[in-house]
């Protein structure tokens with residue numbers, strides 16, 4: 001039974017470390033009505049993350065949680081994640097959305113939010129996990145790059161894939177040019193993945209995410225070079 005005055009929309013908690021353009025895409029989708037969710041909390045491990053400023057501009061609850069007091073402890077990363085978990089619980093977060101959160105998440109959070117924590121990564125996983133992935137894609141000579149939204153598991157960038165977008169690599173691309181085109185797609189697929197979750201359409205079956213209602217739509221191949 002929802003509490004009086006409290007919206008029953010999916011409550012999401014966004015963890016971000018940087019400029020927060022994916023957070024902005026989620027905010028915009030909510031404000032445009034294409035994403036039925038509410039942002040209960042924006043949390044950053046970086047005091048000057050522009051993501052926090054974006055949250056303030058939209059009147060959202062935002063928190064900078066300083067990792068420093070937790071360093072030096074034998075289980076410092078877990079202790080930090082326990083503090084995050086307390087905040088997520090306090091704000092009744094149902095789905096955790098990692099949006100450029102550049103800190104390894106430990107089992108403390110992953111177990112508490114099993115199949116309820118998403119990440120976006122700027123490559124077509126399982127190709128190019130980790131960092132500097134657009135440069136790695138160019139160095140490898142792939143013709144299609146892209147981005148992936150996946151559930152978070154303990155293996156970094158390894159969780160079950162929810163949605164991907166492919167982006168052609170063009171002649172003369174730099175890592176910055178390719179990143180910019182991938183980012184445009186990130187901003188489309190992240191809100192979409194969250195909306196699918198909000199609608200209860202995602203079912204994790206081992207490594208696979210079964211997406212209800214997708215049928216055989218979108219069978220056209222993207223060929224690169226065209």
Ligand code: GAR
Pocket residue numbers: 016017018019020021022023099100101120121122130131183186
């Ligand atoms: C995005 O490109 C996101 O895919 C990437 O960081 C960027 C954050 O941008 N995440 C990762 O590489 C995680 N492995 P944003 O702060 O503007 O959303």
